[in-house]
Amino acid sequence: MNVLEVRDLRVVIEGRHILHGVDLDVAAGGVTALLGRNGAGKTTTVRGVLGLVPRSGSVRLAGEETTGLPTHRLVQRGIGYVPEDRGVFAGLSVAENLRLAERSSDPAYDLVFELFPELKQRARQQAGTLSGGQQQMVAIARTLLNANRLLIADEPTKGLAPRIVTEVAVALERAAEAVPVLLVEQNLALVRRLATHCVVVADGRTVRGGSAEDLLSDAEAARALLGVGTRTEGRP
Numbered sequence: 212m213n214v215l216e217v218r219d220l221r222v223v224i225e226g227r228h229i230l231h232g233v234d235l236d237v238a239a240g241g242v243t244a245l246l247g248r249n250g251a252g253k254t255t256t257v258r259g260v261l262g263l264v265p266r267s268g269s270v271r272l273a274g275e276e277t278t279g280l281p282t283h284r285l286v287q288r289g290i291g292y293v294p295e296d297r298g299v300f301a302g303l304s305v306a307e308n309l310r311l312a313e314r315s316s317d318p319a320y321d322l323v324f325e326l327f328p329e330l331k332q333r334a335r336q337q338a339g340t341l342s343g344g345q346q347q348m349v350a351i352a353r354t355l356l357n358a359n360r361l362l363i364a365d366e367p368t369k370g371l372a373p374r375i376v377t378e379v380a381v382a383l384e385r386a387a388e389a390v391p392v393l394l395v396e397q398n399l400a401l402v403r404r405l406a407t408h409c410v411v412v413a414d415g416r417t418v419r420g421g422s423a424e425d426l427l428s429d430a431e432a433a434r435a436l437l438g439v440g441t442r443t444e445g446r447p
């Protein structure tokens with residue numbers, strides 16, 4: 212059972228064909244990783260799913276076709292996005308960051324504080340004084356207030372120190388207890404730790420999908436598809 216099914220996703224931007232046929236299934240539970248070399252089309256795939264770029268093909272969320280829907284309708288249907296730069300308001304408290312993210316009359320605070328009790332303890336702390344991992348937790352929590360179907364995290368560990376990557380891994384693990392996660396990630400140690408399934412894109416199309424374990428235990432395929440060894444990445 213999948214929460215998201217993408218078929219033959221195509222994106223053309225200013226006459227340039229960026230995606231030529233991405234197929235992507237996101238499992239209804241746990242973490243599915245979207246992998247690929249730099250420039251392969253991962254971020255554009257996410258933008259296509261979110262309706263942020265003109266796209267064709269089929270994007271089904273919980274069985275319903277969404278390709279004709281504008282982005283705000285997808286957000287209303289429970290897709291949440293955690294951007295690479297986290298986008299936390301540094302000068303505001305944790306509680307204020309969360310309040311500014313409320314999108315409905317019934318934001319899921321109980322869930323968020325159950326998953327991230329430290330955010331309740333730090334409700335009055337200025338977000339800018341939190342560690343990078345805690346800030347990522349705020350970013351994930353803001354999304355979880357509204358997103359109950361799918362959480363998309365775009366390279367949440369990019370540029371972070373290994374200790375912080377571990378904190379982010381914990382936050383994503385907890386988020387995945389509540390909502391399926393699509394994780395765009397280059398850190399294969401993190402993928403190994405979190406993901407059950409993975410999809411690999413190259414040159415704007417899907418070149419491999421299936422069990423994350425199968426791909427990551429196949430060092431030759433990982434090197435060919437991702438340009439990296441599977442044991443050389445930082446601590447998750």
Ligand SMILES: Nc1ncnc2c1ncn2[C@@H]1O[C@H](COP(=O)(O)OP(=O)(O)OP(=O)(O)O)[C@@H](O)[C@H]1O
Binds near residue numbers: 227247249250252254
């Ligand atoms: N708005 C745009 N206009 C023109 N070209 C674009 C645009 N957005 C992306 N591209 C190009 O499309 C290709 C795929 O980009 P995309 O950002 O989706 O890749 P990616 O896999 O997310 O890479 P990275 O890991 O470096 O973020 C790249 O060659 C990029 O330069």
